[in-house]
Amino acid sequence: DTGVSQDPRHKITKRGQNVTFRCDPISEHNRLYWYRQTLGQGPEFLTYFQNEAQLEKSRLLSDRFSAERPKGSFSTLEIQRTEQGDSAMYLCASSLGKFSGQGRFGKNIQYFGAGTRLSVL
Amino acid sequence: KQEVTQIPAALSVPEGENLVLNCSFTDSAIYNLQWFRQDPGKGLTSLLLIQSSQREQTSGRLNASLDKSSGRSTLYIAASQPGDSATYLCAVTMEYGNKLVFGAGTILRVKS
Numbered sequence: 001d002t003g004v005s006q007d008p009r010h011k012i013t014k015r016g017q018n019v020t021f022r023c024d025p026i027s028e029h030n031r032l033y034w035y036r037q038t039l040g041q042g043p044e045f046l047t048y049f050q051n052e053a054q055l056e057k058s059r060l061l062s063d064r065f066s067a068e069r070p071k072g073s074f075s076t077l078e079i080q081r082t083e084q085g086d087s088a089m090y091l092c093a094s095s096l097g098k099f100s101g102q103g104r105f106g107k108n109i110q111y112f113g114a115g116t117r118l119s120v121l
Numbered sequence: 122k123q124e125v126t127q128i129p130a131a132l133s134v135p136e137g138e139n140l141v142l143n144c145s146f147t148d149s150a151i152y153n154l155q156w157f158r159q160d161p162g163k164g165l166t167s168l169l170l171i172q173s174s175q176r177e178q179t180s181g182r183l184n185a186s187l188d189k190s191s192g193r194s195t196l197y198i199a200a201s202q203p204g205d206s207a208t209y210l211c212a213v214t215m216e217y218g219n220k221l222v223f224g225a226g227t228i229l230r231v232k233s
Contacts, residue, residue: 004164031218042125042210042223043165056220091164097218108218109155112164 004113006092012119013082020078021116025094032075033093033110034067036060043091049075050097082120089115123148127211127224134201135232142196142227144211149192152217156185156196157210159226165210169196201231 005024013019025032031050035043046065047057051072061067064082069075079086093110124147134140144154153172157165169178169185171194177186184197198205208228212221 033220035221040225042212042225043221045220045222048220050218058220093165095218109167109170110221111167112157114164117162 004092004094004111006090006113006116008116009114010117010119012121014121015084016081018078018080019082019118020076021090021092021118023075023077023092023094023113025074025092026096026111029094029096029111030072031095031097031108031110032069033095034075034077035091035093037089037091037115038087046077046090079118082118084120087118087120089117091115123151123213123215123222125211125213125222125224127209127227129227130225131228131230133230133232136201136203138201138231139197139199140201140229142198142209142211142229144194144196144224146192146194146213146222148215149189150215151189151213152215152219154185154187154194154211154213155221156183156194157212159208159210161208168209198229201229203231203233205229205231 007022033048034046037043049069064080067077093112095108095110097108126145128143155170156168171178171187182199187194208226210226212223
């Protein structure tokens with residue numbers, strides 16, 4: 001496995017259309033994260049999953065945004081009724097979080113994909 | 122709410138110079154801190170991770186230090202090369218496996 005894969009790499013859409021992005025994490029990684037990055041800024045957290053459970057959603061994730069991770073493998077991020085303000089790079093990351101009865105171990109480093117650049121016209 | 126600030130926003134240096142990038146965070150109760158590199162239009166590559174109990178980490182020409190109590194970290198790059206040109210991002214996490222909170226980054230240009 002070569003890393004986190006995101007598809008498509010670029011998406012151009014008209015305002016009001018729906019778009020869906022896909023992220024394939026590193027195999028066996030149980031955590032998957034979505035971030036959004038606008039020009040000149042650092043990535044901002046959107047949501048994350050542990051296996052198929054969505055554990056946290058940012059307030060940035062309005063009702064028009066939905067994310068899923070069926071069966072705890074790949075994830076999709078859908079944006080409905082896109083707006084020009086949705087134009088950004090959408091980054092996916094995955095990590096292997098190790099939890100046991102004695103606590104948590106491992107560094108849980110997040111590995112990032114190359115991102116999907118969305119342009120809303 | 123945790124806020125991460127990086128100074129300077131941009132830096133241009135001649136090849137061979139040693140340089141320091143700064144990162145500060147408002148809530149010192151972090152779990153760990155990471156430095157990432159981002160090339161134009163690309164994703165992020167993790168460079169160094171420092172656990173909250175550690176003071177520094179080294180990888181090749183890179184050295185990152187952490188002063189948790191004062192909310193500061195520095196990334197030291199020795200003998201800079203044109204290939205080091207990229208955006209360097211600092212990020213902290215407050216809990217194991219939780220989200221990363223990023224600074225806006227420092228854009229580095231190393232001139233040959």
